[in-house]
Amino acid sequence: MVYKVLYQEDSLEIPVREHTKSLYIEASSEREVRQLLKEKNINIELIQLLDEAHLAYEQQSEFFRVVND
Structure with missing residues (x-):
């Protein structure tokens, strides 16, 4: 499953x-x-689980890249 994570770069940042x-x-x-x-x-x-339709939409972006940490 692919998740989209929205975040701020600094944990102390509002x-x-x-x-x-x-x-x-x-x-x-x-x-x-x-x-x-x-x-x-x-x-x-x-943290948002992407369903198939949302994932297909996100994959159209030039910035889409799955991180495998």
């Missing part, structure tokens, strides 16, 4: 829409996503 970044990660659950990202110093705003 979420501001213009500074929000996203990454895509393959994992079996949201818990696994959090475990994979816990060593990074980021402020996770949202």
